[in-house]
Amino acid sequence: MRILVTNDDGIYAEGLGVLTREISELAECVVVAPETEQSAVGHAITLYRPIMIREVRKKGEFLGYAVRGTPADCVKIGVKELVGKPIDMVVSGINVGANVGINVLYSGTVSAATEASILNIPAVAVSLDTRDSSADFGPAARFVKKLIPLVMNSPFLKRITLNVNVPALREEDFKGVAVTRQGAARLVEEFDRRFDPRGNAYYWLAGETLLPETEGLESDACALRRGFITITPIKFDLTRHSAVKGVRAALGDLVKG
């Protein structure tokens, strides 16, 4: 088995290193990751400039390919150009910070997994619910090592992209594993306005995640907050299928022509 490992925190991130070492016991791992932090890039791809690639070595040993691009670029170019052999799975992470609720949409970590599924490759995105980039990624990495064979041995699961979030707890403190949906948690944003030395205004995006009180364990954010590892199946069809008929009716004559 050959796994392409990527992330959005960049090729030197601790979470990627811990994950790769752990799952190397299961499969040949090839790291293809952004050269620098790419958090919140969403499903960006690089069209209007060339993509530079650099082979990263540490003490002479090949560590992986650093891509001057986004996580989605890494998956595309890794699969099509760099690895040169079939990829059986893509694992993206371990991200610093949960990717739940509306954040899933902004997440480079998740978009790498989505890109893999567009290419018909089984994929898992993994995030740790912490803001500490030197947190202990071990429990999350060991969970992924348990999850991978389950996915690869199930013809059903191989076709489903999984967004996994792990609480920053010791293994014995996990409450369990919950299969969830993308909940309604959303960012409540504020912009912090400042002035540069020449008097020009600029803005920093600030704010925090708001967790609705009413959601239950079926919501990724709520289950995670309560100490569960959450697994949400995701897809890349943005159609609001339930509204198609209603829109047709509401547009009336415009659609009838």
Place this chain on the structure above:
Amino acid sequence: MRILVTNDDGIYAEGLGVLTREISELAECVVVAPETEQSAVGHAITLYRPIMIREVRKKGEFLGYAVRGTPADCVKIGVKELVGKPIDMVVSGINVGANVGINVLYSGTVSAATEASILNIPAVAVSLDTRDSSADFGPAARFVKKLIPLVMNSPFLKRITLNVNVPALREEDFKGVAVTRQGAARLVEEFDRRFDPRGNAYYWLAGETLLPETEGLESDACALRRGFITITPIKFDLTRHSAVKGVRAALGDLVKG
């Protein structure tokens, strides 16, 4: 009525200008758009650098706010900071190039509309099926002017983000208007490898859109190709709801704990 107009081709793009002039007959328009082309940025937001804003004037007249950021940034910062009055609707476009099939996922144009819907603001994304940035945006702009009152007068449609694609045809040649779903059209990508003057390899993303032959008019790409204006309702929940139970069953003991 006050409409925030944005795009991903940048504040100086012809499509944004034509759209704004057309719908100014309906509403007060405030342009908040990226300073430079932001195509294929997906739902990226800017967290790790400040966002610079510049007021753009032409012959002394205020044209809009140029944002050194992504389309999603424009909507957030426009609504929260720049406009200072309530926004009734966000219109994003007119994009050069269709946003159908898998391209919806990569589209900055669509992500601006999605961002508006996250903020509970009615939103329409509009794209013209052409590669010619000096194409005639008039027919698409006039269609949007017809669509806006229908959306704003329908409590149902106001809650549904619409992704509109318009064929690059004269109005009399439109086949009609179709309410569609995101089809299976996808990019078939290749990377074009080149070498810089110092012998380092770099890659350009190349390739073209592949349209499955088997899809019918319910698919955005197919209906568009056949000359229909397409309207696809979209959402920002990426959960693959149909798979939640199956994943739970397939993971077996892992979930049961």
